[in-house]
Amino acid sequence: MVAHSIKDRVAIVGMGCTRFGEHWDKGIDELIIDAAEQTFASAGLDRQEIDAYWLGTAQSGMSGITLARPLGLVDKPVTRVENYCATGSEALRQAVYAVACGAYDTAMALGVEKTKDGGFQGLNANPIPGDGTGRTLAAAAMFSMVAPAYAKKYGVAPDDMRRAMARVASKNHYNGARNERAQFRKEMSVDQICAMPAVAGDLSVFDCAGVADGAAAAIVVRAEDAHQYTDKPLYVKALSFIAGNGRGLTDPAYDYTHFPEVGRSADIAYAQAGVTSPRDQIAMAEVHDCFTPTEIVLMEELGFAARGTAWKEVLDGRFDLDGDLPVNPDGGLKAFGHPTGASGLRMMFEAWLQMRGEAPPERQISTTSDRSLALCHNLGGYPGEMVSFVSILGTELEEAIA
Template structure:
């Protein structure tokens, strides 16, 4: 059974996104102001027109005061949320539900992270006390386990899986090189990617997403009011979220070739949106390519490739900019960067550009009669994660 959903009940009417990267020159407040200001301008509203705010951040602030003080809000409700790497998506999900419920007319979802100032090379924050059964490996080490497991299960040569991983990184750097907001804006030859310094297992440096600073924001209103703000709103077709039981590290049946949370959340999202064949009906997808083998597995969990065929489909160019289903046309986490609180909203920003025909010519996707965009975030690790899937469209109904 899927969620009841809120299909076509709310719409995005304005968005803003900063450049991601090592933004030493900006504070967290500066980035919030930049993203929010761009969203206000995009929707043609003033900050006082927004009734309530949802702020997503993992470690750059501890309450809604982070946003209210940065924007100098006039005693508006600000809710701070966190859900691992799906934090930005969680802010969006909650803002959409608030408007759909009738509680507010206009809401903003905004996410920010200032990772480079934390002093850590990866995620911020310490793990809470546990019973000791959870994984103790680094994030690259945990996700590196996907590649050999996939090769073994589907009888694919490990070298062929590595070549597909390299192609994922090449594709996403190719796309990011055409994105002025991306952290890494240069193409990287496949040979260099394949021979890069090892990090964990079959993962090299170029198989890992960027650690960055950034912010992104969206303004949400009721669908029937959308055209008061813009001629080209995006309508929310589906919002799906799944949190797993977290048993992967101690479950002898878990084989590291799938994220069941992604399977469940995507199935729910497709039911809400009325999508029966995602590979044929989606114009584009933004997925959580935290590591290159993650993207390969996601192609199958999201229903874009049949089981055991994601490597072949990737090598055949199915998910390239000019492929049948472009994946991460903005460069993804790999090239755009991954400031935790902003990533989910950054994915929606790319849907905003592509579905409205505003993406730069160098990476603009041909419509081909398809008008849906998908975003996917996961947070956690293989076998113990949360997963979010949204579907948005340029037309209501």
């Protein structure tokens, strides 16, 4: 195993999330304060009672001062991190490990992005990287290659592939329409989405996640201290992170139908959490649906569907809100929106609501003793050159692994 398990050593005891969208009337300071104050209130803590902070932002700040200034923190360590679209998850991962190792009793991870009125959009906008990761193709163009490659490899007719992709978007818009914090709250039918003109390969605008402003945050403590702050903590069962080496972009054998970093990070997370049958043990999943064909491939990489079959399961409604395994019950990136630094923590926030039974009734999932775990998956980068984060969370505390 790449990382030692910290199963049940750390608990999330407070969370908050702003509405995602075009916040023309708010700056980054207001978004940070909104998410942070929700989080402090949910844990019953004051900002000065948090021992250390981690800030995740891709392009809205360059240091911990970006967080310390609006919160008025005094003599607190604040670490700014960035890891593509997995930036929010990276902030949480570091805060969790800091508590697990005993460095701090309490820690907060906050992810934020303010892009809509910043004059630029998307990754690699500012500054242009000098490490070879700069792209001449936009993200939509890179991920558009997944759809025809998948269809060709598995013999999926073009119309069937188009409808499966549209079904992903329609599902997530249905869920987002029931989420007051989502950027897009309008249902869209499969036929409506199929009628949209293509903008990149076979992808239409409705196959692409929206760019948004927003923030989300979490407070973590040692598991044995969790009930000092909440009656319903969420225990960290697994954290797994893999950074690819970009080999897929130069490997002639790479065919754009799989994401190796995702599969490997999922395997490690399942081993840490003791998950042997993901489809049977996971009650809900938040996944990185940056583009509709991405979600289809992720169902296979995460072990929710056999290779070459996820498109059928999508069409059959297996991942709907009332399906066998609800995926993106909050609307996902597609409908909730995608502020780069906040998305990973937004996924955690949905798990926080769902597993505590606090989601709105119209989208509250059901859990059982056999299916009582939530999975959150967050990626960054492109097919062939990707970072991947997988976490597993649960409400029941088991004996920690030494």
